[in-house]
Amino acid sequence: MTAWPGAVSGLPEAGLPAPEPDVCPLCGSRSGTVISTRDRSGGPLTNLLCGSCGLIRVTPRPGRQEHESYYRHSYRLEYKGRSLPSRRQWRRAERAAADRIAWLRAAVAAPASVLEVGCGFGLFLYRLKTQGCEVAGIEPDARCAEFARQQFGIEILGEFAETTPADGRKFDCLCCFHVIEHVLDPVRFLASLRRHARPRARLLLETPNADAPFPRPRRRFHRGHLYSFSARTLDLCLRTSGWRPLSVATSPDGGNLFVIAELCEPEPLQLAPGEGEEALARWRRASSARSYYASPAVWRRALIRLGDRVLELLSSARPDPF
Numbered sequence: 151m152t153a154w155p156g157a158v159s160g161l162p163e164a165g166l167p168a169p170e171p172d173v174c175p176l177c178g179s180r181s182g183t184v185i186s187t188r189d190r191s192g193g194p195l196t197n198l199l200c201g202s203c204g205l206i207r208v209t210p211r212p213g214r215q216e217h218e219s220y221y222r223h224s225y226r227l228e229y230k231g232r233s234l235p236s237r238r239q240w241r242r243a244e245r246a247a248a249d250r251i252a253w254l255r256a257a258v259a260a261p262a263s264v265l266e267v268g269c270g271f272g273l274f275l276y277r278l279k280t281q282g283c284e285v286a287g288i289e290p291d292a293r294c295a296e297f298a299r300q301q302f303g304i305e306i307l308g309e310f311a312e313t314t315p316a317d318g319r320k321f322d323c324l325c326c327f328h329v330i331e332h333v334l335d336p337v338r339f340l341a342s343l344r345r346h347a348r349p350r351a352r353l354l355l356e357t358p359n360a361d362a363p364f365p366r367p368r369r370r371f372h373r374g375h376l377y378s379f380s381a382r383t384l385d386l387c388l389r390t391s392g393w394r395p396l397s398v399a400t401s402p403d404g405g406n407l408f409v410i411a412e413l414c415e416p417e418p419l420q421l422a423p424g425e426g427e428e429a430l431a432r433w434r435r436a437s438s439a440r441s442y443y444a445s446p447a448v449w450r451r452a453l454i455r456l457g458d459r460v461l462e463l464l465s466s467a468r469p470d471p472f
């Protein structure tokens with residue numbers, strides 16, 4: 151066993167240098183336990199569960215320049231295989247947009263204006279726009295941002311939430327779907343959203359649930375995900391950055407967290423006794439092979455994915471929309 155400095159314990163892979171643990175952006179601690187040294191493709195990636203607050207983070211994190219360049223040029227190509235969507239990805243985006251608009255309508259009766267951070271090629275915003283909503287996006291991928299502008303007439307305010315000037319523009323509702331797990335510092339990211347929010351604004355946020363029984367044990371960590379949130383650590387990040395959660399729910403299969411939060415003053419971080427130990431025990435229970443194979447949600451999800459794949463194959467003969 152190789153122990154890292156600062157009370158870090160774990161099992162870095164043989165032959166890999168143990169990186170110097172950095173500071174947890176939520177609680178400032180350097181202590182923690184290495185819970186994984188591989189990404190889901192088998193490449194080197196170290197994830198640490200903070201010994202103080204339980205937040206799971208990649209360590210060491212990339213530098214800001216490297217991180218921004220990755221999301222400007224490489225992420226979509228690497229993760230989706232292309233910048234603009236295939237027919238299959240378009241269909242999935244249509245389904246996701248419809249689900250998210252239904253969620254938004256239930257959470258915020260009639261939002262006059264919506265800002266989506268990480269809006270991709272803009273389909274969600276475009277569907278909202280056709281329903282009479284004022285919309286704008288933030289998106290680092292230049293091809294996606296250009297498509298959203300040209301094809302959908304979406305106003306793109308900037309590349310990254312942290313560096314996009316507010317310029318007096320304020321929105322009723324801010325949306326971040328599968329974005330917060332990618333940012334360099336989730337507390338700073340959430341705090342930066344406040345600049346774009348009207349008083350009583352709502353934030354809708356979706357992210358993978360670290361306490362879900364899937365993906366299977368060796369495939370849990372994507373190298374683009376710098377953080378993995380449980381309902382508890384996400385709640386703590388929101389409160390300390392000035393967003394009070396009104397509702398925290400999981401998807402029917404437990405795989406994603408859905409949060410509705412309202413703008414508030416930042417609250418001091420309040421950790422329960424044994425917060426980190428409890429988070430580690432919860433993660434170990436959730437991520438065990440036993441939890442994975444015993445979970446009905448895992449098998450239900452596999453069947454749904456199989457059905458989706460069959461439908462996609464049946465329509466694959468048709469040309470892509472781009």
Ligand SMILES: [Zn+2]
Pocket residue numbers: 174175176177178179200201202203204205
């Ligand atoms: Zn921490």
